[in-house]
């Protein structure tokens with residue numbers, strides 16, 4: 001007679017799902033890694049494939065993340081590379097379509113808000129292949145951000161919308177999205193932090209930079225609205241000069257930003273600011289090993305606002321808005337914009353410990369989001 005476990009195994013086998021997991025740019029890798037990992041663990045239920053669009057391609061913008069996050073090598077690489085928004089989005093679509101036709105997956109998962117996210121979701125929608133959007137429902141309400149357009153459109157055309165926080169559910173409902181398409185699953189990036197933190201603590205990065213724990217700040221800056229505009233970038237650099245006199249700032253520089261600094265002739269000025277230390281982009285483990293020991297983070301990234309909230313590190317966001325308001329309401333994030341004085345005032349307040357922060361970890365940012373996504377796929 002078959003045992004109960006055997007028959008459950010049998011039922012599970014019946015619902016084996018083949019899933020294409022799309023990655024394209026740096027902020028995608030830490031979201032997809034836990035999902036693929038969980039699918040491999042649940043091998044009776046899932047056959048995962050990884051498709052890399054090649055939107056990011058430098059070793060330090062891509063390859064290192066596969067190693068650091070134990071992400072299997074892509075099954076398919078579209079090698080799209082850089083280009084204008086239209087050219088890049090179109091190239092991903094053109095190259096992804098034949099892959100989808102050949103592989104015939106049950107589901108495609110896209111994550112985040114980069115051009116590859118929208119491009120692949122759109123190909124799925126046109127071919128009638130089911131697509132799930134992980135990190136759905138976030139809204140900055142700033143349509144000059146390319147990511148905001150990607151978010152709005154991807155959510156409109158995806159079959160299942162996996163949200164990281166309940167404000168995202170509200171945004172979707174306000175846009176008329178039916179409740180049965182929305183699944184509040186939590187923040188999958190936090191799965192990666194929890195899994196990798198012990199390894200990241202072993203990173204030699206702080207020793208290599210000769211900095212003591214809690215005695216430095218970390219900066220990231222790459223938004224076109226900040227770095228492609230000379231005046232804005234100059235205001236930010238002015239603030240950094242001032243802050244770095246009091247606390248060294250380690251700045252792993254995104255390729256876009258390095259190009260802008262050279263183009264606008266800010267290189268020498270930055271060189272003179274001795275406390276401002278520009279370094280090459282870091283991999284996942286070194287970067288986590290760095291900022292998890294910092295006293296303050298300054299950033300215009302989306303993900304880092306969430307990562308600092310979970311780790312309880314004060315974060316100043318150098319933007320006028322955020323699509324992640326929960327990091328301000330519950331976490332350690334403060335939106336400071338790009339005004340020089342506002343940035344320095346907030347930084348000194350943070351260093352004096354007078355920025356109040358509730359330091360709550362938002363609901364379901366618990367390291368188990370990937371499994372909730374897989375459960376939802378099984379139930380759909």
Ligand code: UD1
Pocket residue numbers: 025026027055056057058061062082083113114115116146147222224254255256
């Ligand atoms: C993209 C995402 C952004 C994300 C960011 C993280 C969109 C619209 N934007 O912005 O949401 O926060 O990734 O980095 O999808 N480059 C390299 N090497 C690379 C990749 C890019 O040198 O491996 C340079 C190229 O000059 C390229 C420029 O960076 O033109 C911008 O790359 P792109 O992918 O267009 O946008 P990001 O600014 O990286």
